[in-house]
Amino acid sequence: MNPGPEDLVPNPRRQMLEQTLTEVRARVAILEAALDPAHGKFAGRSVWVGPKARTFTEDLTARRTRLRQAAKALVDALEEEIRAAPAKVSPSAARQ
Structure with a gap:
């Protein structure tokens, strides 16, 4: 017997992926900006020439x-993994 929509529970894997994505986005913002100060100094004005x-x-x-x-x-x-993971799963799948 297949569970009906009312028998499904939130997918813990998807929830974990969403939480991971939030954390990764915060760290990515730091990484993306890591070289900005040096790049701004060298690309924006003549700090060093030749x-x-x-x-x-x-x-x-x-x-x-x-x-x-x-x-x-x-x-x-991570976004692709989240899209591939169903939002709700059966209780037995959630326990795995």
Whole structure:
């Protein structure tokens, strides 16, 4: 016998994923901003000039971009897991 909608309970796995996503988003915001002060100093005004300075600024920009992409990928993966997890499950599935 299949449980009816009234027999279903909140999915604890989905709840855990949602809580994890909240925590990850807070940490991602910190990660995304980690290189902003240095990037702002080097990209915004002439702190250091010349070919090596340009190379450094380009490298810093690329690393900042990769960091943000990696952080976004984490959030995206968690969001995908949440979408795949049903909001409600049977009591027996919730106990597993």
